[in-house]
Amino acid sequence: MSEGGLDYEVRTFDAGKTVFREGDTGREAFLVKRGRVTLSRCLEGTETVLETVGVGAVFGEMAVIGNAPRSATAVAEEETDLVVIDRDALKAARSSFESLSHRREPEFGDKPSLPGCMTGSLDPIDDSEILVAFPTELLTPEMARKAVPVGVPQTQYAMGVPAEHFDGQPPMGEIIAFYQEKNRDFSFNSTNENVDWAAYTTNPVCGCMHDCAYCYAWYQAEGLSRYKQGFQPTFFPGRLLGFSQMTPPEEIDHPREKNVFVGSMSDIFGKWVPEWMIQAILDAAEQNDGFDHLFLTKFPQKLSQFDFPDNAWVGTTVDKKHRVDLAERHFEEVDAKVKWLSCEPLLEDVAHQLDDLSMFDCAVIGAQQEYRDIEEKQPELDWVINLYRKAKEAGCKVYFKENLDVFPKELPQV
Numbered sequence: 215m216s217e218g219g220l221d222y223e224v225r226t227f228d229a230g231k232t233v234f235r236e237g238d239t240g241r242e243a244f245l246v247k248r249g250r251v252t253l254s255r256c257l258e259g260t261e262t263v264l265e266t267v268g269v270g271a272v273f274g275e276m277a278v279i280g281n282a283p284r285s286a287t288a289v290a291e292e293e294t295d296l297v298v299i300d301r302d303a304l305k306a307a308r309s310s311f312e313s314l315s316h317r318r319e320p321e322f323g324d325k326p327s328l329p330g331c332m333t334g335s336l337d338p339i340d341d342s343e344i345l346v347a348f349p350t351e352l353l354t355p356e357m358a359r360k361a362v363p364v365g366v367p368q369t370q371y372a373m374g375v376p377a378e379h380f381d382g383q384p385p386m387g388e389i390i391a392f393y394q395e396k397n398r399d400f401s402f403n404s405t406n407e408n409v410d411w412a413a414y415t416t417n418p419v420c421g422c423m424h425d426c427a428y429c430y431a432w433y434q435a436e437g438l439s440r441y442k443q444g445f446q447p448t449f450f451p452g453r454l455l456g457f458s459q460m461t462p463p464e465e466i467d468h469p470r471e472k473n474v475f476v477g478s479m480s481d482i483f484g485k486w487v488p489e490w491m492i493q494a495i496l497d498a499a500e501q502n503d504g505f506d507h508l509f510l511t512k513f514p515q516k517l518s519q520f521d522f523p524d525n526a527w528v529g530t531t532v533d534k535k536h537r538v539d540l541a542e543r544h545f546e547e548v549d550a551k552v553k554w555l556s557c558e559p560l561l562e563d564v565a566h567q568l569d570d571l572s573m574f575d576c577a578v579i580g581a582q583q584e585y586r587d588i589e590e591k592q593p594e595l596d597w598v599i600n601l602y603r604k605a606k607e608a609g610c611k612v613y614f615k616e617n618l619d620v621f622p623k624e625l626p627q628v
């Protein structure tokens with residue numbers, strides 16, 4: 215087949231069929247058109263699942279672009295159609311791939327691409343992709359040549375320097391000292407009163423590569439002038455100061471008043487976020503134990519690497535069945551005082567898949583909220599009831615989000 219100058223074929227893989235193996239030579243990139251694919255890697259002698267990707271995801275492109283062996287094994291989870299593009303075709307028509315990658319199943323809508331979004335680019339996705347917003351005064355001439363403006367109006371110092379520029383990590387001490395000297399204010403953002411589970415948000419990392427179809431943050435980043443870098447993950451080191459600048463309430467009337475959602479515009483534990491960055495955020499959160507800090511990820515594989523402070527609530531999203539296995543498997547190893555499960559938006563009946571909710575302290579259940587082109591989607595009442603029962607049987611608290619509206623309001627006929 216050919217489209218927009220890009221030659222490709224669609225290949226069908228039966229459930230359990232290997233698409234490629236770790237170490238293979240890679241000449242082809244893949245786009246999931248139907249079905250799901252599990253990516254795994256041999257770590258310390260054990261085959262470890264990295265991720266399960268679904269419709270719209272691109273994988274296998276790094277080996278093609280970098281001319282390197284496959285870094286993972288890909289296996290079809292179910293009968294799966296993959297758009298297959300080989301290296302030569304990709305080189306010949308790389309720009310066309312962008313439009314193709316947005317041809318999704320209807321539920322994914324017509325969300326256009328922003329620079330840096332995973333499906334909008336076949337650039338390698340690794341630590342070097344994340345930008346660091348950096349005060350220009352601290353740039354060396356060599357760094358300045360690599361810096362790209364991210365246009366953050368709140369500070370004339372903000373520049374993006376690709377993280378690959380740094381050996382290990384940027385000079386955090388200097389950056390923090392610089393902002394302290396300037397008395398820069400990095401307070402948390404206040405949520406509106408309808409958000410009754412957290413009074414604040416903060417985003418030391420902004421932008422995300424998961425590309426969820428229901429991502430309102432993506433639209434916010436597109437619409438706000440201060441996100442000139444679009445939804446490309448960007449680290450704002452100065453925002454770490456907000457954790458110590460904020461004064462916690464002495465007395466609270468409602469639990470929300472001491473809760474901060476860290477990462478409402480990102481996934482702090484996304485696989486592209488370097489470990490030092492995550493650790494810096496956790497260290498900053500630990501400093502202010504007057505607040506509880508809520509973390510949520512769709513990549514739970516990383517969580518067990520960290521020691522969480524007592525004021526961290528660590529959660530993972532299970533919106534669809536395919537996330538259940540990863541959530542349960544990895545949360546067994548997570549060491550956090552509060553562990554929570556976010557089933558928002560609840561898009562499938564996940565309860566039957568869940569074996570053991572007792573490892574979670576709380577399950578949050580919500581709907582897909584309308585926002586710009588995102589349609590409202592209420593879960594079926596049975597899915598909610600099934601999940602509620604399962605949670606209660608396991609001694610797990612349940613929190614119904616304010617956007618959940620499926621409960622019947624039946625009156626007897628007169």
Ligand code: SF4
Nearest residue numbers: 422424425426429480
């Ligand atoms: S994980 Fe969150 S921030 Fe990232 S794309 Fe999905 S909804 Fe958006």
